[in-house]
Amino acid sequence: MTVIVRPYRESDRADLYDICVRTAHQGGDSRHLYPDPDLMPSIFAAPYVRFEPELAFVADDGTRAVGYIVGTADTARFVRAFREEWLPELATRYPAPVAPPATPTEEMVALMHDPERMILPELADYPAHLHIDLLPGHQGAGHGRRLMTAFLGALAGQGVPAVHLGMVTANTGARAFYDRLGFHEIPVPDPGPLTYLGRSTAP
Numbered sequence: 605m606t607v608i609v610r611p612y613r614e615s616d617r618a619d620l621y622d623i624c625v626r627t628a629h630q631g632g633d634s635r636h637l638y639p640d641p642d643l644m645p646s647i648f649a650a651p652y653v654r655f656e657p658e659l660a661f662v663a664d665d666g667t668r669a670v671g672y673i674v675g676t677a678d679t680a681r682f683v684r685a686f687r688e689e690w691l692p693e694l695a696t697r698y699p700a701p702v703a704p705p706a707t708p709t710e711e712m713v714a715l716m717h718d719p720e721r722m723i724l725p726e727l728a729d730y731p732a733h734l735h736i737d738l739l740p741g742h743q744g745a746g747h748g749r750r751l752m753t754a755f756l757g758a759l760a761g762q763g764v765p766a767v768h769l770g771m772v773t774a775n776t777g778a779r780a781f782y783d784r785l786g787f788h789e790i791p792v793p794d795p796g797p798l799t800y801l802g803r804s805t806a807p
Contacts, residue, residue: 605665607742609750612653612660612672619662619669620653621645627737630775637708643698647716648735649674651690655682661754663738663747670742673751675734677764679722682733686719726792730768730802732759752785753807760805768802770795 612620624645628634638644652674653660663671676682698713705711715721722733734755738748759767768790771778779799787801 616669624649671738673736673755683719730766732767756805770798773799
């Protein structure tokens with residue numbers, strides 16, 4: 605079956621959510637951790653296609669989207685939009701925590717209410733950031749590389765010089781993928797469970 609990479613369409617929204625949920629736990633299914641199927645997409649996928657759909661691409665197998673890449677050209681601008689426009693729409697369903705998180709869901713809701721965590725001085729030279737996910741059955745076939753090529757090309761077309769991402773350090777398969785694509789580690793003090801990687805948008 606031929607898989608093509610194309611721009612995201614609003615009709616891909618259900619697939620976007622499904623892919624996010626099925627890859628949100630170190631590249632695998634997260635439903636056992638986050639029973640609300642809208643939670644992870646509301647943080648890591650949907651706001652990007654809302655604010656910068658021109659930077660969203662999907663891998664389409666002819667039946668549905670099986671992977672996507674989303675992101676922003678300007679992290680600081682995205683954080684402002686998330687805080688001012690996106691978060692108020694979610695606050696009733698996901699109220700701000702009043703106590704330290706005690707469950708995986710509560711940890712993610714706390715992250716949702718702290719978009720400013722994305723602004724780190726060490727990342728200033730890498731203003732863009734991204735999220736990329738492929739269903740497990742479609743990994744390792746070159747689709748991720750083609751999604752990344754489309755995304756980097758779109759960033760370069762906007763004059764954005766470099767991009768970063770934060771990945772769960774334990775996800776060694778993802779790290780190998782990013783290494784092959786020319787990403788390098790960006791030292792960040794006390795990064796917690798994450799490793800930050802960056803690269804130029806140049807081919």
